[in-house]
Amino acid sequence: xxxxxxxLSTVLLLVGTGILLWIWVGLRRGESYxxxxxxxxxxxxxxxxxxxxxxxxxxxxxxxxxxxDMRSARHYVEEAAELGDPEAMFQLAVMLRTGYGGxxxxxxxxxxxxxxxxxxxxxxxLLVEEIQASRLPR
Numbered sequence: 001x002x003x004x005x006x007x008l009s010t011v012l013l014l015v016g017t018g019i020l021l022w023i024w025v026g027l028r029r030g031e032s033y034x035x036x037x038x039x040x041x042x043x044x045x046x047x048x049x050x051x052x053x054x055x056x057x058x059x060x061x062x063x064x065x066x067x068x069d070m071r072s073a074r075h076y077v078e079e080a081a082e083l084g085d086p087e088a089m090f091q092l093a094v095m096l097r098t099g100y101g102g103x104x105x106x107x108x109x110x111x112x113x114x115x116x117x118x119x120x121x122x123x124x125x126l127l128v129e130e131i132q133a134s135r136l137p138r
Contacts, residue, residue: 037065044076049085052076057091060100074101081112089116090124097131106131 037058044055055066056076062068074095080088089112095101096109110131116124 040064040066049080049083049088051080052083053080053085053088053091056080056088060091070095070101072101081115084119086116086119086121086124089113089119090121090127093124093127106135 040051040055040058043051053076056073056079058064058066059069059076060073074092077088077092077095081092093109093112093116096105096112098104110128113124113128113131117128
């Protein structure tokens with residue numbers, strides 16, 4: 001019990017001082033850290049859009065000691081998108097387009113892609129064009 005309290009206190013203290021950078025670097029390298037799954041969940045529950053997106057992508061890939069869980073991935077990515085994270089908007093649109101973690105909804109995917117484009121995401125406009133071109137009659 002004491003260890004759990006100390007770990008939680010440490011996570012909460014470090015969230016504001018760079019633990020997210022440490023977690024992000026670990027995710028990008030594919031490295032595994034013993035408490036990273038707990039740290040990711042705690043950071044997402046306490047944090048904002050970036051923390052939720054990072055957790056969602058970890059669930060999507062089954063990284064950092066988390067199981068590969070498409071529903072949880074989509075849930076956290078959607079929360080991050082709703083908070084205005086452009087990368088989360090893009091990732092959610094991809095999930096909606098393909099049906100990862102829930103129902104397929106191409107019109108909603110296009111809405112999120114347009115929002116991501118407006119927020120400056122570099123690939124969102126290209127995906128909008130690709131989807132629209134694939135929907136044209138031939």
